Amino acid sequence: MLTTARRHELALLAAGQPWLPALLVAGRLARPIRKVPTLGWFVADPAVARQIYNDHAHFSIVSEGAAGHWWAQVIGDWVEDLFEGQGHTELRTKVRDLFAAKHTDDLVARVIGPALKQISADLAAGGTVDIAERARVLVGRSVSDLVGMEPADIRALFAEGEGGRVAAEGNGVDETMSDDDEPFRILFDHVEELVNLGIGTMASTTLDPVALERARTLAAKLSAAVPAAYERADGNTTLGRCRELGLDVQHAAGLAILMAVAGTDTLASAMTRMIALLHDSGEQHALLAAPDRLPDAVRETLRVTSPAYLVGRSVTADVEIAGRQLRAGEHVKILTWSINNAVGDFKIHRDYVPETRQLWFGGGRHLCLGAQLVHSELGSLLEALTAAGRPFEIVERRYRRKVFIPTYETLRIRLA
Template identity: 30%
Template sequence: MTRLDARAARRATREDRRVVLHAHRAGYLALRGITRLGRVVRVPGLGVVVSDAARMREILLDPGTYSKVGPGGSDRLWTPIIGPRGLLNMDGAEHAHLRRKLTPLFSQKFLRSIVDEVLTPEMDGFVAAVARHEDVDVVTVIERAAALIICRLTGYPEDDAAAQLARAREILGFVTLTTKSFTDAQLAVIHEKLAVLNASTRTAYRAAAPGTVPALMRAEGITEDDTVAVVTAMIVAGTETIVSFAPRFTNLVVESGHLDHLARHPEDVPAAVAEAMRVTVPSPVMIRSVLRDDRVAGVRVRAGERIILANIFACARAGDFDPSRPVPKEMRQLWFGAGAHFCIGMPLATLEAEVFATALARAAEAGRIGVRARVRKQRTMAASYSRLVIRAERPA
């Protein structure tokens, strides 16, 4: 694989860091300062901040000592939104049981059929627009595609796709890197938005349309209430992965010059996607509650304390964007977690990302693609661009 120009790669990586800074200025700057003090740092009133990938993986693989559920755990944030049984805010035997029932929903065969039906036609239209040398907003393209996939998976009406995605984004707007809980006023707004999503899920569950998640969950004997919780978690926490990643990936490969390589060698798309995820980190921070006393790299942690896994800074230690260099072993897919809580939606997110990246590589065959306009999002959970316009140059 052709190596990148180091200066171009650094510029592209620094721009991506600015994207995160715009989304989480206070939290990002605070965590960056803390992680510069060391890879495991105790911060009074905050918890123990870990930014070493190997140590993070050990913590994620030790559910007997570190849990999502407990004082300072991430369940305190998500349970008021999705209820107590949304998978991502559960632990122990109940979590394992529900996860086993849900795993068949994310088989490659099922996901591939959804992508071929929904995403591929959208990407064909994207490639055609670029080939016509039009200005194309990647954000608009991927938001529409992601919304259609969610509606196909959940059984929601297709004409309601954009509205459902907007509701999910409004809910995520209350979450930052440092959010520990919500005010009563925030919860009132969140529950108002959720009422529409939940009603749509209940309708889909009762209709049991073939090939939808609610229908498959119903067939597995999962209750309507649990289905509502899981589907809500999937929409609120999962949809933004591809929506935020695609524009950032586009900017990384365009500004680094790597897109030209992908246009000639589309077989290298998976490596480029993996490296871009290492740089962009879909889950920038993960939280765990300490269940029993332990030591992390010599730092004592006590039961009841909070562990903050600064994923974005751990993964950044590998350096600038460079798909020619394998992702370090300790960092591989760390952005999706590890162990019992490894993201169940990873196969879908990765498939969507690779299909988009392949389409972008195809689009580059029309001419060298450049970024004509970009607007970074501000104060949002999923750091990205609100607008990223590209155009392919006409041949001389």
């Protein structure tokens, strides 16, 4: 029998892409690995997934069927070195300290700390807060900081009369938000549009000409403010560190775009779904009774939601995996959501699961560079929502439709 939390999660997946919940639920039957005609190999076993992530001699992230191939078309073939070459190892080594907990906590406090305090204040005053809308703005603020955009830059670059999808539709807008938030909402919508161009790439990551032109246009807009920010950025920022490392401005802009896009939809999705899961499962009461479990609530959120629900790799050389023969040129899809949800429902008192570890962040040398930043942002949001020490209730919810990364359109809450 489906729990309330599971029912909402599956409905949310279906709203994003109707076929998605069927694939991810049935995907468990692929354990450990199974071939599907025209689509390639599907993996639903954590050990096999980790084996593939760590086998760089036989699997690639930059060949057809993987994310690097998609990005190379959009911002240039140079990303191949950034993803898999010597440049990848050198870059990760040199910027690692930027993603340590102390640094990411400070970044979150500086960039979105005031907005989080406002959420706490609005709830404490008896207000109703749309967490979905707030999440888009919070993430938009983070993206603007990463790519060096000021609100005026955003308004100038994205002045196409769209004004953010939610605001344009005229429903579900959080009335407690200020006009100062509008640029960040607009920025989020345009990053999401870029991500949504990935819909339909299950069989092939080769973009059609129309989608490719739009993707390049959006990427160019997102990086337009980078050159100026690159020159003035402090060394404790990503762009400033790129300058100090001698990474040219074009490559720094590309890196900023990659990191911004990778952490935009997925983070906003995790934020809203975390709050819904805590409410729908009743686990918010367990968290209020044991606030020291907050890091566990964040970890469980990432396990159950697994926003990067499927990760692609291409086979570059014949190899045997789990008794199956994979041939060069074939594609592999690692069913992250299916693997992580096989553990069970959302429980903040669940102990660390060694088999899955942080599989929601990938694995091997491509483990998400911003993993700690995600923990810092989700943890800070949860602290803001539990500051009053009282449970909350959901008064309205709607799923966001036709999106690559499933999330909520509206999730309005108030303190009970």
